[in-house]
Amino acid sequence: MKKGIVIGVIFVILVMMISCSKKSQPAEPVEPTPTATNTPYHEFLGACGSQGTAEGELTSIDAIAVDNTNNIYIYDRSTRYINKFNNGFIYQFRWGTSLNGNGLIGISSNITCDSGNNVYLTEFDKHRVTKFDSAGNILDYWGELGSGNGQFDTPDGLICYGTDRMKVVDIMNKRVQTFDLEGNYISQFSLFVTGDPVTNYHSGIVVDSSGNFYVLNYSNKCIKKFDSSGNFIKKWGESSYNPGGMPQPTFIAIYGNSLFVTDFTREIIIAFDLDGNFKYEIRGYTEGGTYKTLSDPNALAVDSSGNIYVSESDTGVRRIVKLSGTLSYE
Secondary structure, three states: OHHHHHHHHHHHHHHHHHHHHHHHHHOOOOOOOOOOOOOOOEEEEEEEEEEEEOEEEEEOOEEEEEEOOOOOEEEEEHHHHHHHHOOOOOOHHHOOOOOOOOOOOOOOOOEEEEEOOOOEEEEOOOOEEEEEOOOOEEEEOOOOOOOOOOOOOOEEEEEOOOOOOOEEEEOOOOEEEEEOOOOEEEEEEEEEOOOOOOOOOOOEEEOOOOOEEEEOOOOOOEEEEEEOOOOOOEEOOOOOOOOOOOOOOEEEEOOOOOOEEOOOOOOEEEEEEEOOOOEEEEEEEOOOOEEEEOOOOEEEEEEOOOOOEEEEEOOOOOEEEEOOOEEOOO
C-alpha cells in the first residue's frame, strides 16, 4: 500500500515538473516589423552628367537649379559654364564663354530660377547677380563691390519667391538684400545674431509657404530662421556626427515642411522640420535594384514635386542624381 502511495506521489511530482517546465519555456521569437528606424532612402529616378570638360560633361559641380518644367541647370566652377539638361536627363547646351562683352561667368556657388524659367547666378568674385533666359541669353546684371544698398561683398545664396521678389545672401556684409527681378533694391535685414562669433559666413537661403526664411550658416554649422520681415526667430545645428549634426554643411533646400541640408564630410542629406527638429538622414538610394551610398554630396535642389537633385563627385564620377520625393526604408 505504501509502495503504491509513493509511486503515485512521484507520478504527481513528475507531472507538475513537466507542466512547470513547459510554462517556463520562452515564446518563439517573432520577426520584427520594419520601422522608420531603418536607413531611409529615396528611389533613384535618373542621373545626368559624367566626368570631363566636353559638352555634357562636368568637372566641379558647385550649384544646381531646377525650373518649372524640371529642366536642370548646373554651374561648373572649373569650366565656368552653366550646363542645361532637360527633364529626361538629356544634355541640351551650355553657356558662359561670352556675356555680350561682360566677360566670362565669374566664380559662383549658387544658382536659381524664377517662375518664368529665367536663370539667376551670383558671381561672388564680380560682386553681382546675373540674369539669363532659359536659352542662356543674358538679360541683365546688377551689383558692385561695396556695402551700400544694392552693393555686395561676396554674394552667395539667392532665392526667387512670390511674383517678383529675390533675396540674396551678402556674405561679408552679413546681410540679406531684397530686390525685384529687374534688380531694383527694396530692403535688407541683418544676419548677425547676438552671440555670433566673428567668423560668421552664410551661404544658401530658402523660403517656406508662410514667408519665413532659412539661411545656412556654414562657418558655424547651423541654420537661422527669420520671419518675412527679417526678424530673427531661432537657430539650430551643431558640428558633430550625432543624428542631425553637420560638420560641413554645403547646401540647403526646402519642400513642404522639410528642410534638407547636404553635409559633405558625413556624405549625407539631413532632414529637419521647420522648427529645427531632426527628422532623418538620407545616406543613399537604390539604383538598378542595388543600394548605393551617396558619394561626396554637395549641390542640392528640390523640384515642385519634392524630388531631390544632388551632386555626386567621387573618383571618376561627376553627375547629378535625381531621387524620388517618396521616402522608403532599407
